[in-house]
Amino acid sequence: MPRDIFILTEAELRKTVGLDVQAVDVVEKAFAALGTGKVVMPPILSMAIPDAHGEVDVKTAYIPGFEGFAIKVSPGFFDNPKLGLPSLNGLMILFSARTGLVEALLLDNGYLTDIRTAAAGAVAARHLAPQKVETAGVFGTGVQARLQMEAAHLARPFRKALVWGRDRAKAQVCARDIAERLGIDVVAETDPEKVVAESQLVVTTTPAEEPIFKADWLHPGLHITAMGSDQEGKNEIDPAALAKADIFACDRVSQCEKLGELRSAIAAGLWNRQAPPELGEIVNGVKKGRESDDQVSICDLTGTGAQDTAIATYALEMARRVGTGSVIQS
């Protein structure tokens, strides 16, 4: 019996789903669900393809109350730029959570991952950044550097941003892009310490394998979202900073222990507190978030299948509403 499957291309998805308050709300809902402990989220399936300097990750999660669940396949092939192709690609498949039938193919080439990753930064800022952020800083000069500043600005509409990257020219282009997008003053700084000293909110978005962020740069009233480390071997934040912070939270403890900043802190023997709170538990008020503007907070984001299920469900709903996409019978 042939059934309809909805297909959305990257171009259609870009017209349909943007980084806005609605998208952040959807991702916040996913974290709230994760925080209840009722989400089913298996460990990430990960396969290396060393012959091509490639890897592929598969993430999924079932969120009770959501009509569907997404399976997201994210290939990263790091020789692609030599071929004129992007390193990151992939798609999401949305299945009915009632029948397991394929509902939609979201051929997003990683676009929805960009949005849900940035939206998680906004959720972290909503619940952990000080109420008033005058200046925000970002480490890194890629797509997420831009999107994370845009996301943070939705939660804390700062008036100035600082960009640091190893490549000064790229930092300047990135600063100009963010300034244009947000209509605020953005400066490319050469000294990462200065970025931190002047900011109340810093997002780290680099693939660093040695910490860039020093523990003694922490200052009262600072929030850091560390979203660059999502694999063994990556580490942006000095492991000593985690125990020094008043609040250290994870998107998912079981993932951060293996893939996030928490992994390096554990490996260095510098994590001796109990299991950190998860962002969803803070969203739900089950665990404490920021209690005063003077506290120092760090949020470790590795990216969860729950975010993928949430953004895919939302994308399909929006596409149906605006009448975009095509249908295939299978």
Place this chain on the structure above:
Amino acid sequence: MPRDIFILTEAELRKTVGLDVQAVDVVEKAFAALGTGKVVMPPILSMAIPDAHGEVDVKTAYIPGFEGFAIKVSPGFFDNPKLGLPSLNGLMILFSARTGLVEALLLDNGYLTDIRTAAAGAVAARHLAPQKVETAGVFGTGVQARLQMEAAHLARPFRKALVWGRDRAKAQVCARDIAERLGIDVVAETDPEKVVAESQLVVTTTPAEEPIFKADWLHPGLHITAMGSDQEGKNEIDPAALAKADIFACDRVSQCEKLGELRSAIAAGLWNRQAPPELGEIVNGVKKGRESDDQVSICDLTGTGAQDTAIATYALEMARRVGTGSVIQS
């Protein structure tokens, strides 16, 4: 930059890929590759959706020398028949092994899994069944009972088949279908012991959770392919039979230990030999297969991502050759 993605529906795939010697050769090639130890095959990602009596499995493998790798998503939702829908569904996605880009979406609703699963039975029969099989038996009356007899017949063209199932009426329908398909004499037997006693090759295809096949039914010159157990909790063959057989082989030891007949034998303390040979090692001649017609052999099949990569690659190649399918730009 929009790129072409090839889409094949179940109807198109059914017209393009059948259970024939070519398909068996392709799957044999996947086992040969597995047997070299050079295939990258991560553990199966598995997620339960208890609210809907459902589960979803994701399998994949990278086979050096293959241009692509498949990611297969197999949902099983066991309340579907009440809604008039099949329990098993899903799709395969074929990626370039050089760039990670999506090459093709194979919307097969599980059809290619049926074919590659049956083809693995044919590979087991090729390398483990006695040279001469007069009579073959099958336990179970579903799709795989039919396909496994068809596959075994490709490897060992037996003249008679016996079918046993708990439901006698279903066994009769199944026997009639196999007879029609293979043009041989097929009888529905009520006594499973008799099926085994009269057969030189038996395939077990049931979802049994308690063994049906008794260890003292083993007789010289018998080969058994056990393909029903692919999950914790399933068990078709009396655990004592495994150690009693002259040859016990696995499609993949690391999977059979968790999901196959080997799991039950280990749990019962009845497996005390060294790690069993893998089917691919026998295909390659690295490990011993059957050495005489009097031996008893058992092959434990749980289903591997390598088979999925092989059949998906083959399906795309065949579809291109015959000019079926459609293209979407993304």
